[in-house]
Amino acid sequence: MRVDNFGAGPCTLPLPVLEEAQEEFLDFAGSGMSVLEMSHRSDVYSAVHAEALSLAREVSGAPAHFEVVVIPGGATMQFAMVPLNLLGNRGRGAYVAAGSWGVLALGDAQRWGDSYCAWDGKPHGYTRMPVAEEVAIQPDTAYLHLTSNETIGGIRMVESLDVDLPQVCDMSSDFLARPIDWDRYDLVYGGVQKNLAPAGMALVFIRRSVLENISPVLPRMLDYRWYAEKDSLGNTPPVFPIYLMGKMLKRLRDLGGIPGLEERTARKAGLVYDVIDQSDGYYHNPVVRRYRSHTNVVFRLPTPEAEARFLRESQAAGLVGLRGHKSVGGCRASLYAGLEVDSAARLASFMDDFRLNGA
Amino acid sequence: MRVDNFGAGPCTLPLPVLEEAQEEFLDFAGSGMSVLEMSHRSDVYSAVHAEALSLAREVSGAPAHFEVVVIPGGATMQFAMVPLNLLGNRGRGAYVAAGSWGVLALGDAQRWGDSYCAWDGKPHGYTRMPVAEEVAIQPDTAYLHLTSNETIGGIRMVESLDVDLPQVCDMSSDFLARPIDWDRYDLVYGGVQKNLAPAGMALVFIRRSVLENISPVLPRMLDYRWYAEKDSLGNTPPVFPIYLMGKMLKRLRDLGGIPGLEERTARKAGLVYDVIDQSDGYYHNPVVRRYRSHTNVVFRLPTPEAEARFLRESQAAGLVGLRGHKSVGGCRASLYAGLEVDSAARLASFMDDFRLNGA
Numbered sequence: 001m002r003v004d005n006f007g008a009g010p011c012t013l014p015l016p017v018l019e020e021a022q023e024e025f026l027d028f029a030g031s032g033m034s035v036l037e038m039s040h041r042s043d044v045y046s047a048v049h050a051e052a053l054s055l056a057r058e059v060s061g062a063p064a065h066f067e068v069v070v071i072p073g074g075a076t077m078q079f080a081m082v083p084l085n086l087l088g089n090r091g092r093g094a095y096v097a098a099g100s101w102g103v104l105a106l107g108d109a110q111r112w113g114d115s116y117c118a119w120d121g122k123p124h125g126y127t128r129m130p131v132a133e134e135v136a137i138q139p140d141t142a143y144l145h146l147t148s149n150e151t152i153g154g155i156r157m158v159e160s161l162d163v164d165l166p167q168v169c170d171m172s173s174d175f176l177a178r179p180i181d182w183d184r185y186d187l188v189y190g191g192v193q194k195n196l197a198p199a200g201m202a203l204v205f206i207r208r209s210v211l212e213n214i215s216p217v218l219p220r221m222l223d224y225r226w227y228a229e230k231d232s233l234g235n236t237p238p239v240f241p242i243y244l245m246g247k248m249l250k251r252l253r254d255l256g257g258i259p260g261l262e263e264r265t266a267r268k269a270g271l272v273y274d275v276i277d278q279s280d281g282y283y284h285n286p287v288v289r290r291y292r293s294h295t296n297v298v299f300r301l302p303t304p305e306a307e308a309r310f311l312r313e314s315q316a317a318g319l320v321g322l323r324g325h326k327s328v329g330g331c332r333a334s335l336y337a338g339l340e341v342d343s344a345a346r347l348a349s350f351m352d353d354f355r356l357n358g359a
Numbered sequence: 360m361r362v363d364n365f366g367a368g369p370c371t372l373p374l375p376v377l378e379e380a381q382e383e384f385l386d387f388a389g390s391g392m393s394v395l396e397m398s399h400r401s402d403v404y405s406a407v408h409a410e411a412l413s414l415a416r417e418v419s420g421a422p423a424h425f426e427v428v429v430i431p432g433g434a435t436m437q438f439a440m441v442p443l444n445l446l447g448n449r450g451r452g453a454y455v456a457a458g459s460w461g462v463l464a465l466g467d468a469q470r471w472g473d474s475y476c477a478w479d480g481k482p483h484g485y486t487r488m489p490v491a492e493e494v495a496i497q498p499d500t501a502y503l504h505l506t507s508n509e510t511i512g513g514i515r516m517v518e519s520l521d522v523d524l525p526q527v528c529d530m531s532s533d534f535l536a537r538p539i540d541w542d543r544y545d546l547v548y549g550g551v552q553k554n555l556a557p558a559g560m561a562l563v564f565i566r567r568s569v570l571e572n573i574s575p576v577l578p579r580m581l582d583y584r585w586y587a588e589k590d591s592l593g594n595t596p597p598v599f600p601i602y603l604m605g606k607m608l609k610r611l612r613d614l615g616g617i618p619g620l621e622e623r624t625a626r627k628a629g630l631v632y633d634v635i636d637q638s639d640g641y642y643h644n645p646v647v648r649r650y651r652s653h654t655n656v657v658f659r660l661p662t663p664e665a666e667a668r669f670l671r672e673s674q675a676a677g678l679v680g681l682r683g684h685k686s687v688g689g690c691r692a693s694l695y696a697g698l699e700v701d702s703a704a705r706l707a708s709f710m711d712d713f714r715l716n717g718a
Binding site (some may be wrong): 001002003005007008009010011012013015018019021022025026027031032033034036037038039040042072073074075076077079080084108109111112191193198199200201217218219220221222234235236237238239240241244318320321338 | 360361362364366367368369370371372374377378380381384385386390391392393395396397398399401431432433434435436438439443467468470471550552557558559560576577578579580581593594595596597598599600603677679680697
């Protein structure tokens with residue numbers, strides 16, 4: 001029996017997508033082989049690849065002056081590639097460190113050079129995002145790096161920051177679940193293993209003029225230009241995540257694209273936040289309300305004992321993956337694209353019952 | 360109907376492995392979710408991960424003073440990481456360029472610094488490997504980089520090179536199909552998408568003393584030490600290739616480990632080379648016989664028309680992926696671990712029929 005999976009990633013994928021992949025797993029499109037066994041230069045795979053990237057452009061609304069590429073390794077590889085490609089020897093990146101992911105992105109950037117923290121969420125307990133006036137830009141800054149949603153604190157950017165710098169945004173945890181302000185960004189990326197696919201790669205959008213200004217000579221796998229020139233097929237790509245991303249994107253398109261996913265995500269989050277807000281303080285969400293994440297709802301119960309019992313009993317009820325990140329404890333419900341609204345409703349109702357009846 | 364797939368990678372995987380993955384695709388190990396949907400910190404996935412890496416050590420015979428890690432991105436990412444980690448600011452790498460892969464590895468290394476070609480197979484038409492005396496080592500060389508098997512020319516190293524330098528070996532195309540001379544190597548790597556798994560990562564063995572001497576400060580995803588310290592779980596790993604690599608390695612172990620795979624691979628290659636050698640020159644293999652690859656058998660027919668008809672009719676007979684690499688033309692049969700001996704026998708018999716009866 002399939003459970004309701006609130007894990008923070010890798011995370012639940014829609015059952016119809018998995019069933020389709022299972023059905024054609026041994027013989028894809030009449031080829032007599034699995035999609036896993038196919039040359040990445042074959043006609044059959046080429047069509048899968050082209051469709052997945054073209055759907056990424058269509059569903060995201062990326063304008064023609066952005067390249068769309070996929071790169072092995074998830075967002076953490078992008079923490080290395082963004083400064084390597086965009087800084088070269090010129091200047092440094094400013095980083096908003098509003099949570100663990102921003103802190104890690106900054107740390108990796110600093111291993112190449114001279115990037116710095118332009119806003120630190122730590123004094124605020126990682127409970128909110130900054131406003132533009134708080135972001136302290138130093139001279140010779142090439143870009144401002146943001147994380148649109150921090151999964152551990154459970155906070156999200158509400159609007160883009162009006163800062164006079166090219167911006168780079170890690171959208172791993174709410175990719176395509178909110179409009180993308182293309183005018184503001186030079187580069188938008190995300191690991192795919194939350195809203196878009198199984199683990200194994202990042203989807204990256206890069207403004208073409210940025211590519212033209214990359215100066216360092218880089219090994220091919222670390223050079224954005226190579227992916228753009230070769231349509232992400234310069235070497236053997238991570239075939240299976242690309243193939244499943246295509247199926248996911250088709251589904252997201254049919255569910256209304258970004259507006260549809262945004263609305264659906266907000267609806268799921270609303271169900272859980274409503275229970276929290278109507279619990280007379282039994283459940284507590286520590287985030288400044290305006291910045292509450294729609295994809296990661298964090299909450300505490302009155303005592304560690306209550307939390308332990310909540311996690312045990314929810315698990316037994318088939319609601320899994322609700323343990324908060326080990327660095328902060330408590331509970332967390334991740335509500336990614338693959339999670340059905342019904343699953344969020346079941347969680348909300350379990351939370352109500354647990355509070356009222358001790359579950 | 361499943362075909363006989365002689366593609367050069369991604370390539371055929373054993374049907375029992377695929378069937379097992381298909382069977383448990385929606386609900387792995389009673390977890391109520393796919394292995395694709397699981398937290399990489401969960402107990403269920405942790406066991407899968409640990410078993411795959413431990414089988415890699417067991418089947419390869421890697422000694423305890425080697426670390427075993429998996430890294431997203433295939434061998435091409437290693438072309439970037441090897442010089443970045445091993446050279447730092449000290450010296451350069453010597454590269455044997457016995458074919459396309461050696462040439463590409465050298466090219467990527469030269470994008471970071473001062474590596475050079477220590478032996479060039481081009482004047483020999485890429486039809487053989489060097490002997491130790493031919494390899495020209497320059498001062499301040501940190502390592503010698505080899506490719507154990509070149510897939511396009513269809514040649515392989517026969518024995519390791521007696522050169523007084525730490526050696527690094529790209530074994531992508533015959534990984535675990537031959538003994539590994541652990542005393543000789545500091546680092547052994549390969550993309551997994553030939554003998555071991557679907558595409559998406561490299562399996563890397565690194566001598567521990569090498570790790571201890573890495574000097575540069577590197578972003579985590581590009582730092583071998585991070586993978587070793589974190590058991591390749593520092594961030595979300597490429598879950599699906601790791602999971603399937605575990606199943607493949609279990610199978611390889613049961614088939615006799617490296618000696619078993621070596622023997623099986625030689626047997627498949629023997630079937631095809633025998634047809635070539637007994638064809639009165641109708642089929643022609645251009646390689647210096649001693650260096651003939653066991654995993655990639657290249658052959659030409661008397662005319663381009665005969666080759667075109669051979670490719671057409673073999674395809675129609677369910678023998679697919681036999682077209683040679685576009686840079687050289689002709690035909691190529693790749694005989695990776697997932698290919699059954701029966702498939703090679705069917706190809707041999709088709710080749711005989713084609714020659715004798717015009718198929």
